[in-house]
Amino acid sequence: MNENMQNQPPLTRRNFIKTSSAVAVGVTAAVNFPSVLRGQAAQTFNAAIIGCGGRGMGAGRNFLDAAKAAGVEAKIVAAADIFPEASKKAKDNFGVADDACFSGWDGYQKALAVPGVNYAIIAGPPGVRPFHFKAAVETGKHCFIEKPVAADGPGCRIMYECYEKSKQKGLKVAAGTQRRHQATYIDTVKRIQDGAIGDVQFMRAYWVNGGPIWHRGDKGETEMEKQVRNWYHYIWLSGDHICEQHVHNIDVCNWVMNATPVKAWGSGGRGSLGNKSGHIWDHFAIEFEYANGVRMYSYCGQQKRTWSSVSESIHGSKGFSNPSGTIMPKDGARIRSAAKGLDPYVQEHVDLLNSIVKSTDLNEAKQVTDSTLTAIMGREAAYSGALVEWDQILNSKFTYTPAKMEWGPAPIVPVPEPGQHDIFKA
Ligand SMILES: NC(=O)c1ccc[n+]([C@@H]2O[C@H](COP(=O)([O-])OP(=O)(O)OC[C@H]3O[C@@H](n4cnc5c(N)ncnc54)[C@H](O)[C@@H]3O)[C@@H](O)[C@H]2O)c1
Structure with a gap:
């Protein structure tokens, strides 16, 4: 889906x-x-x-x-x-x-x-x-x-x-x-930030979805047209799944922390996509660390699965929260947000x-860029097999974007391989 x-x-x-x-x-x-x-x-x-x-x-x-x-x-x-x-x-x-x-x-x-x-x-x-x-x-x-x-x-x-x-x-x-515009999230994140579950100790972010992503085939007269029509499968256009969709869950964790992580490491790969055209991966497991030592464990993937979850969970010294609307204190009754709002x-x-x-x-614009860059940091850690720090990714010169944005030939980038993929080359 x-x-x-x-x-x-x-x-x-x-x-x-x-x-x-x-x-x-x-x-x-x-x-x-x-x-x-x-x-x-x-x-x-x-x-x-x-x-x-x-x-x-x-x-x-x-x-x-x-x-x-x-x-x-x-x-x-x-x-x-x-x-x-x-x-x-x-x-x-x-x-x-x-x-x-x-x-x-x-x-x-x-x-x-x-x-x-x-x-x-x-x-x-x-x-x-x-x-x-x-x-x-x-x-x-x-x-x-x-x-x-x-x-x-x-x-x-x-x-x-x-x-x-x-x-x-x-x-x-x-x-x-x-x-960030959904009433129950706004209410619950505020409660977390006000201490409802004590100090945040770790967080989990999931976009482990129910199935493979669409693939529109290779339609087009030029390589550039084929890539643009099938844009999800090209890193320069979509940023890969961790960035394209999982950014939502990563953003919630950054919102809770009111910060961005300082480093990331992890792994992933391309399983279900097999020989289909494109060079994205279809699953990632990344550990992000914030300056105060709190970690976000992030999992995302688009493969055939029998278990799936698109959610976040925040674990604190005094309880746990699903920030979409629930607080579960260790020593008290569950609080469900009753906040009402429009369709977000x-x-x-x-x-x-x-x-x-x-x-x-x-x-x-800044907060969504922060969360986008967080996802990119995690993606590049997995692609390269290296630990990647915030300043490295922020200042990185490497780009997947073709030099010329026009119809015609376009580079066919190899599927990233840990140990081979070097994001820090210019
Ligand atoms: N917030 C959400 O819940 C949510 C939901 C769905 C999609 N999105 C986001 O919306 C964006 C688009 O997703 P979509 O599902 O509509 O994809 P889509 O493929 O249906 O639409 C993308 C459109 O952009 C066009 N396009 C490609 N290159 C272009 C260019 N250089 N200039 C102008 N148009 C260009 C394509 O031809 C296509 O019509 C993605 O970033 C996606 O993550 C967000």
Whole structure:
């Protein structure tokens, strides 16, 4: 099962209506409803979607639902995808004008240049996220950026620079790490940080999922097209599974600790993927260590399994927590969070709209880059067979990204092999 299948039903008229009305019901009941937005002077949000796949379309729908809930005007007025048939989905789903649906390697620049665009929904593959975010920040857009936000150290450094620029410009940024916008998580993480389970001693993070990831075959006239169409299987585009999906669980642990780990070591490999094209692995087991000695044990994989779990658990001196909503003290009754909120996929846009209208602080670009880099540190430790430290990965020059972003030949990188793979070469 892939993450998109798990979290986002396919966009059909029927489930669009179902989702919209579910949100409307949630709004009347939700404590997180942004009352600040009600009755505000009209401010119209004009969004451009960059990356019109499953999540781009889903996030577009979430943005419109959030605006409706908040009582602000919102439209999707531009779209870009590298493939024209994908950007056309924005026309079919949201009525974006033909001449505002762009494709090609520079389509994102054209979409951001459409007059009136003030909100960018950036949902292409992670490896191109830094370039898309950079362009959005340079052109002064508030941004929703999907996770993860890069595939290597150089990509993360672009993200950190753009975070600084976006702060200077007063732009607001929300990231697709939606657990940070989910009421029960917010409540439970706060309880942990307030000492409900004592001192954190260790944490476990799982994305040990129910089955192999999609593989779209080798379609395309050039090697570059084949890789982009099948992007998950190429490290430069997806960052591999530990980064692409497990970043959610890693992010929760970083959130609990309010820190990033200082080093990582571990192992993994490529089992179920066999001879399929691509060079990612399909399972990782990594130990991350924070500066205070606390460790995060992280397991992720996409193989046929009879046991699976997508979760985190936090173990403290006085108890244990599943931070999605439960505290289990050693000497007391279980506490289940009763916090109520909207669907977190909608709430993240509500929070972003709210921060723009109210001019409050919301910029999640750094925290999502921190968690992306954490995942990359773990991945590179496993690929290389070495212990990797935070500063090494942060400053690493090695990139998987081809020198030229254009249709044509593309490097075919070997599957990383511990002992052979050297991430610290320039
Ligand atoms: N937060 C969540 O729970 C969640 C859920 C699903 C997906 N996601 C994230 O959303 C992102 C996209 O995932 P998806 O499931 O929509 O994949 P997808 O394959 O359905 O869509 C990706 C789209 O990006 C396009 N694309 C590729 N290269 C591009 C480029 N250079 N410029 C513009 N467009 C380009 C592709 O053609 C495709 O249409 C991933 O980073 C994924 O992790 C997050």
